[in-house]
Amino acid sequence: MHPFILERPRDLEAALALRAQAGRNDAPVEYIAGGTDMVQLLQEYARRPERLVSLAGLLDNRIEVGPQGLRLGGGATMAEVAAHPGVIEQFPVISEALLESASPQVRNQATMGGNLLQRTRCPYFRDVGYEACNKRAPGSGCAAIGGENRWHAVLGTSDNCIAAHPSDLAVALVALDAEVEIRGVGGQRTVPLADLHRLPGDTPHFETILEPGEVITAITVPANPAARRSHYLKVRDRASFEFAVVSAAGAIEMDGSRIRQARVALGGVGTKPWRVPQVEAALAGASLDSTALQQAAALAAEGAQGRGHNDFKIELMQRAIVRAVETAARA
Ligand SMILES: Cc1cc2nc3c(=O)[nH]c(=O)nc-3n(C[C@H](O)[C@H](O)[C@H](O)COP(=O)(O)OP(=O)(O)OC[C@H]3O[C@@H](n4cnc5c(N)ncnc54)[C@H](O)[C@@H]3O)c2cc1C
Ligand code: SF4
Known part of the structure; x- marks a missing residue:
């Protein structure tokens, strides 16, 4: 070490x-x-x-559910949030995403802030035996492009990095328009979670918009009728203790037999937690008819680029969206 x-x-x-x-x-x-x-x-x-x-011991670890929505202290653990009755009842997608993550031992120890800022599981990033990794050693190249890339992203990639963002929690939160409270020596600010992580572009080693020393002190999720009917679907290589191959978070508000509003985000496929507004727009007003759901889900593939081993994710993510939306709508 x-x-x-x-x-x-x-x-x-x-x-x-x-x-x-x-x-x-x-x-x-x-x-x-x-x-x-x-x-x-x-x-x-x-x-x-x-x-x-x-x-x-320095960060707020309270979990508060009220009429305005949800507030999670940056020091709250994954286990505490997953087991909170208000989260389970009003924001099930968050609890499910956490329970599908890691192991009980890790969840007892890991915090909200650390979860959002965990580093990619790209094996070339984690194994220093590989020299080419622009994220670990800027300018060195990317061993995953042209290498083994089954685990890598198909959305938001660049020619410099195709690493997938690993957090399940972040996918559920970004679907629900979460915001992140940040504190630094210069004061406090709040940013949408969707803006916290950066696309790799030419500088994959800069992963977030955080300034030096800034800390995530809390996460807030606004109240939304769709949040109660929500579901996290995770496809992975084994049933526990494994990161997502593909995941989909869906939150649905129904109006009779039709969808009034949908919130959908993807994991395992994006270089950051990946919201799909074009899918959400197509789902608004649609019935739960499988053709309508498939047509909407197909829009998620806009701009997707496979690199060989991960080509299968482009179809799999569409199927995951359909299943997550169906399950959420019927909850
Ligand atoms: C075996 C195993 C399996 C796992 N499986 C999954 C999985 O399936 N899904 C999943 O989502 N995750 C998974 N994880 C990752 C796990 O969720 C993260 O390791 C954990 O959430 C990190 O939280 P932490 O508090 O331990 O962070 P730390 O390890 O302490 O820190 C992580 C990073 O965040 C920074 N940091 C921490 N807190 C703050 C803060 N408040 N403000 C600013 N910077 C901060 C640290 O500097 C560091 O860079 C797994 C981990 C392990 C070990
Ligand atoms: S995908 Fe990103 S993290 Fe992985 S080797 Fe390439 S540059 Fe490094």
């Missing part, structure tokens, strides 16, 4: 100050929250910070 110094600041202000001086990305000073991703990366030498600033 890469050696490091662990800083235990007494409050969040001190943590922000320690981290802010260290620069934007893969910096010599980094935060650690639950540590479930960071420690793996240190073990693999994929990240080599000199210091880790612990956020343990």
Whole structure:
């Protein structure tokens, strides 16, 4: 494991100050929250910070459900959020996405902020034996393009990186128009979750819009009648402890036998959590007839580009959308 110094600041202000001086990305000073991703990366030498600033005990971990919607403290664990009665009842897609993630041990330890900021599972990023990885070593190339790319993205890719975003939670949240509260030395701001992660473009090593030292302090989800009728469908290689090959989050408000509004997002296929507004627009006013659902789902393939081994995802994601929408609508 890469050696490091662990800083235990007494409050969040001190943590922000320690981290802010260290620069934007893969910096010599980094935060650690639950540590479930960071420690793996240190073990693999994929990240080599000199210091880790612990956020343990410094972040709000409350879970609040009210008329305005849902608020999740950045330090709440995956297990706590998944088991919260208000989340299960009013935002089932969030609870389901979390329960389909990782293992009970990981979920007991991992936090909301850390989940959104976990790094890609691209094996070339995590295995430093491969030299070509623009995300880990900018300018070195991309071993996945032309390599083994069954796990990689088909949407939002560039010629510099095709890594899929790994978080299941983020897919459910982006479907529900979640926002992220951020705090840095310069103050506080709120951004839509859809804008938190960046497309790889020419700079895949810059993964988010966070400024150096900024911390995710909370996630908010506005109240929406569609959220109650929601479902997370995850297709994976084995039934537990596995990341998504393809996933779909669907949230549906019905008007009699027709869909009044739909919220749909995809995981395992995008370089960031991938909302599909064109599918949502086609679903509005549609019946649950399978032809109508398939026609709407087909629009998700706009702009999709397979790289060989992952071509199958383009059809699979359409099927996942149909199944997620049907299941949500009948909930
Ligand atoms: C075996 C295994 C299986 C897994 N399977 C899945 C899965 O199926 N689906 C899935 O979605 N995930 C899965 N995961 C990933 C897991 O969800 C993440 O490791 C976890 O959510 C990260 O949270 P953490 O608090 O431990 O973050 P850490 O590991 O502590 O940190 C992760 C990153 O976030 C940064 N960070 C942490 N908190 C904050 C904050 N509040 N503000 C700013 N930066 C912060 C850290 O600096 C670091 O870069 C799996 C993990 C393991 C180990
Ligand atoms: S897909 Fe991205 S993370 Fe994977 S090897 Fe290519 S540049 Fe690195």
